[in-house]
Amino acid sequence: MNNNVILVSNNSPHLYDKFQKLLTEKNLINKYQLKKFNTFGLNTYTSIIKIYPDKIIYVDSLENDIEEIVNDHLINGKIVKRLLYKNEHKNYLKSGPLPIYHKQLRLVLRNSGLIDPESIESYLSREGYRALAKILNNTTQDNVIDEIKISELRGRGGAGYPTWLKWNFTKQAQSDIKYIICNADEGDPGAYMDRSVLEGDPHSVIEGMIIAAFTVNANNGFIYIRAEYPLAIKRLEKAIKDAKEYGFLGKNILGTNFSFDIEIRLGAGAFVCGEETALISSIEGNRGMPRPRPPFPSTKGLWEKPTVINNVETLANIPLIILKGGDWYNKIGTEKSKGTKVFALTGKVKNSGLVEVPMGTSLREIIYDVGGGILNDNKFKAVQTGGPSGGVIPEDKLDTPISYESLNELGSIMGSGGMIVMDHTDCMVDVSKFYLQFSVDESCGKCSPCRIGGRQMLDLLTNISEGKSDESIIEKIEAISSAMQKASLCGLGQTAPNPVISTLKYFKDEYIDHIVNKKCISGKCKSLIVFEIDKNNCIGCHLCAIKCPVNAISGGKKEIHYIDQNKCIKCGLCFDACKFNAVIKS
Amino acid sequence: MEDNNLNYIENAIFEGVEDIKLSEELMEHIEKWKDKPGNLIMILHRVQQIFGYIPLNVAVKIAKELNIHLAKIYGVITFYHFFKTEKPGRHKISICMGTACYLKGAEKISDELQELLGIEIGQTTKDGLFTLETVRCIGCCGLAPVMTIDDEVYGNLKPEDIAGIISKYTNIKTGV
Numbered sequence: 001m002n003n004n005v006i007l008v009s010n011n012s013p014h015l016y017d018k019f020q021k022l023l024t025e026k027n028l029i030n031k032y033q034l035k036k037f038n039t040f041g042l043n044t045y046t047s048i049i050k051i052y053p054d055k056i057i058y059v060d061s062l063e064n065d066i067e068e069i070v071n072d073h074l075i076n077g078k079i080v081k082r083l084l085y086k087n088e089h090k091n092y093l094k095s096g097p098l099p100i101y102h103k104q105l106r107l108v109l110r111n112s113g114l115i116d117p118e119s120i121e122s123y124l125s126r127e128g129y130r131a132l133a134k135i136l137n138n139t140t141q142d143n144v145i146d147e148i149k150i151s152e153l154r155g156r157g158g159a160g161y162p163t164w165l166k167w168n169f170t171k172q173a174q175s176d177i178k179y180i181i182c183n184a185d186e187g188d189p190g191a192y193m194d195r196s197v198l199e200g201d202p203h204s205v206i207e208g209m210i211i212a213a214f215t216v217n218a219n220n221g222f223i224y225i226r227a228e229y230p231l232a233i234k235r236l237e238k239a240i241k242d243a244k245e246y247g248f249l250g251k252n253i254l255g256t257n258f259s260f261d262i263e264i265r266l267g268a269g270a271f272v273c274g275e276e277t278a279l280i281s282s283i284e285g286n287r288g289m290p291r292p293r294p295p296f297p298s299t300k301g302l303w304e305k306p307t308v309i310n311n312v313e314t315l316a317n318i319p320l321i322i323l324k325g326g327d328w329y330n331k332i333g334t335e336k337s338k339g340t341k342v343f344a345l346t347g348k349v350k351n352s353g354l355v356e357v358p359m360g361t362s363l364r365e366i367i368y369d370v371g372g373g374i375l376n377d378n379k380f381k382a383v384q385t386g387g388p389s390g391g392v393i394p395e396d397k398l399d400t401p402i403s404y405e406s407l408n409e410l411g412s413i414m415g416s417g418g419m420i421v422m423d424h425t426d427c428m429v430d431v432s433k434f435y436l437q438f439s440v441d442e443s444c445g446k447c448s449p450c451r452i453g454g455r456q457m458l459d460l461l462t463n464i465s466e467g468k469s470d471e472s473i474i475e476k477i478e479a480i481s482s483a484m485q486k487a488s489l490c491g492l493g494q495t496a497p498n499p500v501i502s503t504l505k506y507f508k509d510e511y512i513d514h515i516v517n518k519k520c521i522s523g524k525c526k527s528l529i530v531f532e533i534d535k536n537n538c539i540g541c542h543l544c545a546i547k548c549p550v551n552a553i554s555g556g557k558k559e560i561h562y563i564d565q566n567k568c569i570k571c572g573l574c575f576d577a578c579k580f581n582a583v584i585k586s
Numbered sequence: 587m588e589d590n591n592l593n594y595i596e597n598a599i600f601e602g603v604e605d606i607k608l609s610e611e612l613m614e615h616i617e618k619w620k621d622k623p624g625n626l627i628m629i630l631h632r633v634q635q636i637f638g639y640i641p642l643n644v645a646v647k648i649a650k651e652l653n654i655h656l657a658k659i660y661g662v663i664t665f666y667h668f669f670k671t672e673k674p675g676r677h678k679i680s681i682c683m684g685t686a687c688y689l690k691g692a693e694k695i696s697d698e699l700q701e702l703l704g705i706e707i708g709q710t711t712k713d714g715l716f717t718l719e720t721v722r723c724i725g726c727c728g729l730a731p732v733m734t735i736d737d738e739v740y741g742n743l744k745p746e747d748i749a750g751i752i753s754k755y756t757n758i759k760t761g762v
Contacts, residue, residue: 572694
């Protein structure tokens with residue numbers, strides 16, 4: 001067997017093509033197996049090339065570098081040092097478990113990056129559809145529910161509702177028609193777990209849906225996916241088609257009298273459609289507005305029929321639980337939160353990427369051990385989980401083991417898995433304004449606490465960031481927050497104040513600094529910053545004056561310059577341009 | 587009564603709109619979805635794929651084909667960010683405003699683009715070459731800040747990179 005393999009990350013097809021061209025030209029094409037792989041976890045690089053059996057990893061290569069790799073490495077056996085993957089100590093690393101994989105436990109991502117997502121055979125070779133065969137052979141619907149109950153799997157979309165309970169309600173509901181919906185409307189900015197699962201291992205989600213359908217007696221399923229994920233849609237379409245051909249989907253699955261079919265429905269860019277009742281409206285072809293619950297979708301959902309709605313990650317767990325048993329799954333995690341959770345670790349962290357860890361792993365382990373610490377070795381300030389519905393967590397809480405409960409106690413939420421690291425250059429007022437702006441834009445406008453409350457609170461935060469407020473403002477914010485939490489119709493409005501409440505809780509001093517001292521120490525709130533010239537450092541090079549878009553800087557050559565505060569628009573270009581630290585931001 | 591008013595307004599719009607013959611492919615798509623419940627959004631997606639936006643005369647045609655009110659169609663189009671009612675430029679520039687990009691300076695990228703192109707977010711340049719818009723998150727957080735031009739992703743951006751990237755697209759047009 002030929003064990004000379006070249007793997008090219010699938011985010012750089014042009015490099016793959018170049019390899020193919022050069023290998024063919026040099027008659028090496030039969031000597032090497034050229035393959036693509038999914039760039040999992042390590043996606044801070046524009047390209048990754050792995051060469052076996054040498055176990056060499058090249059990163060950030062450009063098209064012109066390929067020739068050098070082929071000539072020097074493949075032909076002459078000389079490693080191209082400048083392209084090697086290096087760790088933070090500048091030591092290059094051989095392929096094998098990379099630091100980012102330490103402490104990870106990949107269950108949901110078990111196949112991602114290892115299989116060809118467009119090949120059903122590839123999935124089958126990794127025990128694919130074995131769980132489905134198992135339940136169709138000799139398992140009753142109650143057995144499946146029991147197994148999921150024992151596993152204590154909870155919904156990974158954010159709220160953490162026990163999956164077996166949802167299924168059981170739908171199973172017990174009396175109706176000829178029932179539906180399964182896979183919620184793939186991943187809208188949290190800064191989170192892309194679901195996309196990666198669907199692109200890397202679409203069959204695992206489909207298998208999960210089929211098992212759910214068998215358990216609750218559903219014959220039709222829908223995958224509601226964002227139109228912004230074209231590759232995931234393409235792979236799902238292929239996977240559904242292949243599964244039909246193999247008899248895993250369609251009429252009389254695997255020769256039994258159970259039939260189930262899946263259709264894809266596209267979202268159209270509305271965050272609120274991640275909320276289950278809004279999602280149902282959207283599949284029905286309407287404006288995606290939520291409705292009051294109860295009745296819950298499990299008894300009255302899509303077209304008023306009993307409907308199970310599960311998130312992508314939840315469904316991807318199902319085949320594994322069926323195969324390995326609920327007992328096995330139950331041993332992973334904390335007392336009340338079982339299994340693993342996939343996080344999209346991003347922001348000011350060295351290794352950005354997808355991270356799957358057992359519940360109970362601490363935030364510190366994720367950020368420092370898996371994530372490699374803070375970018376540029378800056379000072380850690382806070383980590384945000386749960387996106388616009390979540391909150392920030394400060395340094396002294398970093399040792400908290402992750403679970404649904406512990407994150408709630410800290411004033412944040414598990415959410416769908418966004419995890420954004422912030423350093424000392426990030427302003428907490430600015431961050432909460434960013435999230436609130438998001439929720440205000442995405443509010444569907446149906447209920448007034450969310451529609452009006454969000455807008456009012458955003459105005460108050462804007463006043464703070466512009467230095468136009470007094471201390472009474474905090475009380476007003478708290479009153480509006482409480483009204484929104486209690487009276488909003490759906491999760492979007494109820495959780496929209498979370499980023500504001502949590503930043504107020506842990507970083508009140510920073511708010512007071514903005515309100516009383518009219519100061520923004522991180523320099524993010526433009527209205528509160530002043531750019532000035534340091535007379536001792538200015539050499540009169542005139543560079544700042546050239547860069548200034550509004551001609552606010554005056555001074556002749558070799559003279560000390562001056563910034564006219566009335567003209568200055570605080571764009572910061574002069575600050576970035578000055579090579580002598582003569583522009584001070586205060 | 588309300589429905590009568592709606593019909594009256596609708597008829598007035600219908601009369602003022604130039605009739606359009608839809609391509610066979612689109613008609614087939616409509617035919618395929620016509621009797622399925624919840625078809626509207628899936629049909630609109632195809633229309634936008636073909637035209638780049640939802641032209642009024644096409645919306646009128648769909649209202650007639652599906653026998654639903656034009657108001658219902660516009661209710662849906664205006665609810666979802668993805669659907670556009672105006673013709674976009676030849677190249678679509680999308681600046682990612684997800685959290686990771688925002689923290690790593692997406693605003694500066696956005697300022698630079700607006701300045702260079704002389705348009706604001708949501709607008710199209712006069713020559714019809716570029717449309718500028720922001721998107722929530724394209725799932726490339728490791729490369730933040732990120733923008734896409736059509737299907738091409740540009741990551742780890744700095745404001746000074748922008749002019750060079752844009753010039754690639756203007757050169758194509760002028761053939762320089």
